[in-house]
Amino acid sequence: MHPFHIPQTYEEWRHCITVVCRQPITGPYIEERIKALNTPSDHTTARFVQLYGEAHRAKTVEWFGRARHEI
Numbered sequence: 090m091h092p093f094h095i096p097q098t099y100e101e102w103r104h105c106i107t108v109v110c111r112q113p114i115t116g117p118y119i120e121e122r123i124k125a126l127n128t129p130s131d132h133t134t135a136r137f138v139q140l141y142g143e144a145h146r147a148k149t150v151e152w153f154g155r156a157r158h159e160i
Contacts, residue, residue, distance in 0.1 A: 095141060099155055115160070116157070123154070137149075
């Protein structure tokens with residue numbers, strides 16, 4: 090089993106979402122995730138911050154914003 094790698098760049102993040110997780114990056118998916126990641130009371134967001142930190146949450150929101158502009 091390969092150890093989990095936390096994406097450090099947009100390209101790594103996009104690969105993780107689309108290839109590793111097999112999640113298509115669609116408009117609705119992007120909007121759903123941006124909304125959740127900007128809602129501190131969302132249980133998935135709270136867990137994300139607990140695991141990866143606030144700085145990584147903010148970077149992930151930026152990456153979703155970039156993906157929004159690319160589609």
